[in-house]
Amino acid sequence: MNKTDRQLAIMLELQRTKVLRAEDMASLFETSVRTIYRDIQALSEMGVPIFGAPGHGYSLMEGYFLPPISFSAEETVALLMGTDFIEQRLDGKYGIVAQAVRRKIEAILPEQVRVEAARVRETMRLLNTGEPVTGAGEQDYLGQVRNAILERRKIRIAYHKKMPDLDQNRKSLREVAPYGLVLMQGNWILIAHCDLRQDIRHFRLSRMSELIVLDERFEMPHGFNLSHYRPPDDRNESILVRAQPDIVDKIAETSHFYxxxxxxxxxxxxxxxxxxxxxxMLYLILSWGGDVEVLEPESLRLRIREEAEKIFKRY
Known part of the structure; x- marks a missing residue:
């Protein structure tokens, strides 16, 4: 953080916390206490009304540095919960950025709006707010892939895929040109052009066990827009299930994609x-228990029966 950014951050922190010691600011901005003293002096010489009280710390004159825009309590909640989401779902770099954004938002809020927003936030929360939803390994891959996309560099991945009719995963090495990342149903998906398949493919970050960013560069296809991209629907096989009425809501909630x-x-x-x-859908159907029956196709009926027999033998 350069001197100008740090001095602005000092003013924001003073407005947010009202009174702050030089030692606390030095720790927050990872610099020396002497540097903080120099920053305070420089701000004072520029006309910023900072007051110092021995033994207490520094404070800004009430009403100084009013925000150029104002937020309602509901708008503030939307912004702050957005930073919570970013901190949970993205890699460590953006987690740190989200924390900084949250501090800046809180700093420019009038006291009344800040208190009301805090009260509203207490009525709702994102799941697992205290820990990252995206796993540590996946977060690391997320950061590397994001940088590779920005730098237009290919990556090499070891990818694991569940094989139909087999209780094992197949590992394959792929070199791909990463086009974008999509968070879908709680999973980060890499949209990339696969050199092996010579087509756009989708790769779950959670199924990667190795990732290397290569020196080789690539060009983004003309007209490709991640926001407008829609993968072809290749769901060409049908399944027919008979279900008890009282489980239909559960089925709809857990299988809406299919x-x-x-x-x-x-x-x-x-x-x-x-x-x-x-x-x-094998294990999804099994999770619905005896309240459902597969009618078609016959091959899936047989697979369900085989799994049910395995379960019966274990119990």
Whole structure:
């Protein structure tokens, strides 16, 4: 942090905390107490009304440095919860940035709005706020991939994929040109052009075990826009399930990506799904227990029966 940024940050911190000791500011900005003294003197010479009280610390004159814009309590909650989300989901660099943004937002708020926003925030929270939702290893890959995208550099990854009909993962090495990152259903997905497949493919960061940023550069395809990108829908196989009415809501909540239609009858419900392969829904269907029955395809009925027999033998 350069001198100008630090001096601005000092003013923001003084407005946010009202009274702050030089030692505390030195610790916060990772500099010496003497440097803080020089910054305070420089700010005072520029006309910033900073007052010092021996044994207490420094403070700004009440009403100084009013924000150029104002936020309502609800707008403030939206901004602060946004920083919470960024801190949870992105890599460490943006976690630090989110903390700095949160401090700046709180610093420019009038006392009344800050108190009201804090009261509103107490009524809601993001899950796992105290710890990162995105795993540490995944966060590391996220940072490396993000930089590779910005620098237009290819990456080499070791990717693990579950094989249909096999209780094992297949590991493959891929060299890809990373186009963008998407957070979908709680998972970070890399959209990239795969040299092996010669096409755009999707890779879950959580399934990567190795990642190397290469020196080789790539050009982004003309007209590619991540915001407008829509992958082709290759869910070409159908599954038909009979379900008890009282479990339909649970099925809809947990399988909305695959859900095609729901047909209600007198004492049962028929649910149609579209999938890439029937095995995609094997363990999801098993989680619904005896309240559902697979009607089609027959191959999935047999797989469900095999898994049920395995469970029965264990118990």
């Amino acid at each position: 859900l095609e239609s729901i047909e209600e009858r007198t004492d049962e419900v028929l649910i149609h799904f579209r999938v890439r392969t029937p095995e995609e």
